[in-house]
Amino acid sequence: xxxxxxxxxWLCLGVLIISSVTAEIENEETLDADVEVEDFDKQSxxxxxxxxxxxxxxxYQTPKPTGEVYFxxxxxxxxxxxxLSKTKKEDTDDNIAKYDGRWEVEELKENTVPGDRGLVxxxxxxxxxxxxxxxxxxxxxxxxxxxxxxxxxxxGIDCGGAYIKLLSSSDDLNLEYFFxxxxxxxxxxxxxxxxxYKLHFIFRHKNPKTGEYDEKHAKRPDIDLKKxxxxxxxxxxxxxLKPDDTFEMLIDQSVVSKGxxxxxxxxxxxxxxxxxxxxxxxxxxxxxxxxxxxxxxxKPDDWDEDEPSKIExxxxxKPEGWLDDEPQYVPDPNAxxxxxxxxxxxxxxxxxxxxxxxxxxxxxxxHWVRPMKNNPNYKGKWKAPMIDNPNYQGIWSPRKIxxxxxxxxxxxxxxxxxxxxxxxxxxxxxxxxxxxxIICSEKEVADRWAADGWGLKKLVASANEPGMFSQLxxxxxxxxxxxxxxxxxxxxxxxxxxxxCWPAKKxxxxxxxxxPDISKPITKGELKPEREELEDDEIELEEKENEGTAED
Numbered sequence: 001x002x003x004x005x006x007x008x009x010w011l012c013l014g015v016l017i018i019s020s021v022t023a024e025i026e027n028e029e030t031l032d033a034d035v036e037v038e039d040f041d042k043q044s045x046x047x048x049x050x051x052x053x054x055x056x057x058x059x060y061q062t063p064k065p066t067g068e069v070y071f072x073x074x075x076x077x078x079x080x081x082x083x084l085s086k087t088k089k090e091d092t093d094d095n096i097a098k099y100d101g102r103w104e105v106e107e108l109k110e111n112t113v114p115g116d117r118g119l120v121x122x123x124x125x126x127x128x129x130x131x132x133x134x135x136x137x138x139x140x141x142x143x144x145x146x147x148x149x150x151x152x153x154x155x156g157i158d159c160g161g162a163y164i165k166l167l168s169s170s171d172d173l174n175l176e177y178f179f180x181x182x183x184x185x186x187x188x189x190x191x192x193x194x195x196x197y198k199l200h201f202i203f204r205h206k207n208p209k210t211g212e213y214d215e216k217h218a219k220r221p222d223i224d225l226k227k228x229x230x231x232x233x234x235x236x237x238x239x240x241l242k243p244d245d246t247f248e249m250l251i252d253q254s255v256v257s258k259g260x261x262x263x264x265x266x267x268x269x270x271x272x273x274x275x276x277x278x279x280x281x282x283x284x285x286x287x288x289x290x291x292x293x294x295x296x297x298x299k300p301d302d303w304d305e306d307e308p309s310k311i312e313x314x315x316x317x318k319p320e321g322w323l324d325d326e327p328q329y330v331p332d333p334n335a336x337x338x339x340x341x342x343x344x345x346x347x348x349x350x351x352x353x354x355x356x357x358x359x360x361x362x363x364x365x366x367h368w369v370r371p372m373k374n375n376p377n378y379k380g381k382w383k384a385p386m387i388d389n390p391n392y393q394g395i396w397s398p399r400k401i402x403x404x405x406x407x408x409x410x411x412x413x414x415x416x417x418x419x420x421x422x423x424x425x426x427x428x429x430x431x432x433x434x435x436x437x438i439i440c441s442e443k444e445v446a447d448r449w450a451a452d453g454w455g456l457k458k459l460v461a462s463a464n465e466p467g468m469f470s471q472l473x474x475x476x477x478x479x480x481x482x483x484x485x486x487x488x489x490x491x492x493x494x495x496x497x498x499x500x501c502w503p504a505k506k507x508x509x510x511x512x513x514x515x516p517d518i519s520k521p522i523t524k525g526e527l528k529p530e531r532e533e534l535e536d537d538e539i540e541l542e543e544k545e546n547e548g549t550a551e552d
Contacts, residue, residue: 058460060115063436063452067445071134071421073437074453075105075119082119083175085129085424090181092127099179101128101425108433109154110232111461116453118150118435121162124428131178131422134439137169140415143441145241147188150454152234152433160427162434163189163200167420178422183213185416188239188249190228197225199256201239201249203415205269209407216265216412218247221257233461234433236454238446245413252458253450261412269412271403280398287391293384300382309378312370319363326365329353 062076088097101123107116121128138145151162165184167173173182187202201218228235228251238250241261248258262269331351341349359365421437436453440446476482 058113058456060113060456061452062115063449065438065440065445066448067440067442069438069440069445070136070138071132071437071439072449073132075117075435076115079105079119082130082132083178085131085176085178087129087177087179089127089179096125096127099127099129099424101126103128103130108152108234108457109431111234111457111464113456113460116435116456118152118433120154120434121423121425121427121432122430124430125426127424127426129178129422129424131167131175131420131424133175133420134418137417137419138166138439139417140241140413142243144243144443145186146238146438146440146443146446147186148236148238148439148446148450149189149437150234150236150433150435150457151190152232152435153229153429154232154431154433155429156232157192157229157432158428159193160429160432161189161191161200161425162432163187163191163423163425164437165422165424166418166439167422168204169417169419173420175420175422178424180424182422182424183416184422185418186239186241189237190225192229197229199225199237199249199251201247201257203261203265203412205409205412206416207407208409209405214267216261216267216269218249218257219259219264219266221249223256225251225256234435234454234457236450240443241413243413245411252454262410270408271406273403273406274400275403276398277401278398282396286396287389287393288395289389290392291386292389294387295384297384303379303382304377305379305381307378308375309380310372311375313373314370316370318368321362322368323358323362323365324368326356326358326362328356328359328365330356 062074063072065072084103085099087099088094089099090097101121104120104122105117106120107113108118119130147164147166149164153162164187165182166186166188167178168183168185170183183204185204187200189200191198191200199221202215204213205216206213236250236252238248238253240248240250245261246259247261248255250256259265330353332354333351335351337349343349356365421439423434425432436449438446438449440449472482472486476486
């Protein structure tokens, strides 16, 4: 029974290990446990392609909007309507200030969908700026704003951005002079430098009292964005602004951040009603000390501040065998003066010192000194004990006054009208791919657009995914401890097979139970009485059973 319990314990352990490995692989394929997945991709099922087919069998058709839109761009045809900036970036050295970064329209390098092309940032360490007018301006009134586009960091990303700007409508807007100071209403998209992975959502809010604009930044998403920058896959970025002053940011149709324009922006849209009085000053006699030295305390008469903290240990005894007359270091007897040694120039030559070999077997060499110990009489410098300060007034702070700059904007959704879209970027990595821009107000329109474009790219990338073995290796590269689980998982079936199938070793009790008594031969005469005795026992047993039946 004990052996069976032991085997079942091993079997349970094996199931747990295999479950752990499976769970880790599944975790690698999901975004994050905290990501709220919306029902944002229902209509993408209409564009499903048999996953057994290769990417070459995918039939691509340029997406077409199915409802009202303010702007769309697929880059599949002629690059019409886009304007390259001809100006320079301000406050920058002249040799790098010009917006001379190169753009190309081309297909993806990997997981290509034949016929599907995108706009690609090609230059390294150069400023890029390109923009286009919207089909019609978007006025922030009673309709949501949905901005959606695709990005693929084909070479990964070292330092650079892939965000877009929705440019503010104005009579003097000239796209040929689009640069970093061009007024915008919204900036949205991924940005990364070093190990700082960001997803920007910034809007410029107009102060109703002064008319000045301030940038308001959405709080950072709570999830790890790293994989979206390094996996070389096409990802779908979506921003949704609603007339109820709420927002959502999505990656691949999963919500990664959401909040309120009134409560979740930094700095807040509305300033505080009260502020500290800048003219208020702390009184000269204000006492902020919660504790003070006791003024009535007196140093004890026996307090000796001159006692050292360490003294020689008077009880210490020099170890037996200590070599007082032997130095710790001696000249190296094997050292020889270099042939080029010039005593007139270099001085008298001396052999280098080495540890005294005689000291290696002794407890020590040279003059013995008693070790130091803590001085039991040491008290240090006397200080008066601390007591509560009877004059403590608390930590001073300026009085509050009404904020002269206070205002209350209850509907920050009503932003400045936008009538153009632009990309103004700097990157230390080339081949950043952009595709399938859409600006609309209806969720269904954005869903359909995503299904016809990004949906196909996702299917092709999934069809080209490596096998299970490659995924296991990739997971172990990110989490080396998985190698231990892999080894245990491979060794477990062998161990269980041996444990259950290998013939059990016979114990001494089993051998004694089955072993006949061969030490003494049995004769026919001895065998006959034994047989008769056995027959008598059987007859007696039958009689007892019959008696029991009769009584019933």
